[in-house]
Amino acid sequence: MQFFIDTANLKQIEEAKDLGILDGVTTNPSLMAKEGITGQDRIYGHYKAICDLVDGPVSAEVISTDYEGMLREAHQLVDIAPNIVIKIPMIKEGIKAIHSLSQEGIPTNCTLVFSAGQAILAAKAGATFLSPFIGRIDDTNWDGIALIREIAEVYAIQGFDTLILAASIRNARHIVESAKAGADVVTCPLPSILGLLNHPLTDIGLAKFLSDHQKAESKA
Ligand code: G3P
Secondary structure (H helix, E strand, C coil): CCEEEECHHHHHHHHHHHHCCCCCCEEEEEEEEHHCCCCCHHHHHHHHHHHCCCCCCCCCCCCCCCCCHHHHHHHHHCCCCCEEEEEEECHHHHHEEEEEEEECCCCCCEEEEHHHHHHHHHHHHCCCEEEEEEHHHHHHHHHHHHHHHHHHHHHHCCCCCCEEEECCCCHHHHHHHHHHHCCEEECCCCCHHCCCEEEEEEHHHHHHHHHHHHHHHHHH
């Protein structure tokens, strides 16, 4: 399973990269706004800075909601760096755009996916990645992980190549459950990635090893 970080914060991207486990980055307009990045020049410059930091795929989302606008943005975005992936919303015009970009060999990430039916449509259109939003489904009292499992089952039966990218991850448990459910990629905020490190018995065990070592050394 690949690990992407879901942020536009360069320091957090560097911290995840330093762990040696980072395969890529996803962003969205809300995450760019959170970093205070506004205006096309600054936004594109920020994508370039992210692409310079990581070798793997970097998802950059279009703002247009019409087919022509999405294609125009996609062609501008792919010129930023060779590892840019065009993130496109799951709407009718988006499916048309994903199909055209797939014919051109431009990688896409179909975002805002909340059902298996949407997942089938995106795969048929040739999406490279599919982003079901687990946390937001859980927020509505439905089961986000069950959706990952259902999509993985459908894709396996049908032999679709589209990679399932579990998004809207809110905690470390979501990462484990996504892995069990068949996600190919998880994109996570940094605290969820770091949350994987935590277990109280690790901390207690390490403290005991170190204190036993110190006691033995002081007696020697
Ligand atoms: O990758 C999509 C993700 O950024 C959405 O996460 O926490 O806003 O639902 P969230």
